[in-house]
Amino acid sequence: MEIAAKEFGITPSVIQGKSRTRRACHARESIAYIMHLHEYTHAEISKLVNRNTSSVTYAIKRVKARRKADDKESTIYCQALRKACFHAGIQMPSN
Numbered sequence: 001m002e003i004a005a006k007e008f009g010i011t012p013s014v015i016q017g018k019s020r021t022r023r024a025c026h027a028r029e030s031i032a033y034i035m036h037l038h039e040y041t042h043a044e045i046s047k048l049v050n051r052n053t054s055s056v057t058y059a060i061k062r063v064k065a066r067r068k069a070d071d072k073e074s075t076i077y078c079q080a081l082r083k084a085c086f087h088a089g090i091q092m093p094s095n
Contacts, residue, residue, distance in 0.1 A: 010023050010024055
């Protein structure tokens with residue numbers, strides 16, 4: 001959580017809170033994706049990010065779609081995601 005918070009310029013409390021800002025949502029999605037790559041269950045992820053399991057499932061799908069997108073916002077997001085994955089000790093899979 002600390003890694004994603006740092007990469008997206010927010011605090012862990014914002015990630016676990018109710019904020020729906022772009023940064024907060026992107027950080028939550030990144031955490032869900034990285035934990036998914038580390039083979040955590042959706043229930044475990046949902047507890048950490050303070051969301052329900054269906055939100056976690058949807059977040060992971062959004063990250064996968066954003067990784068395939070070819071627009072400026074997605075490119076910037078993927079750079080932060082790559083850094084977060086690196087610091088979390090996991091290699092992001094190729095598209």
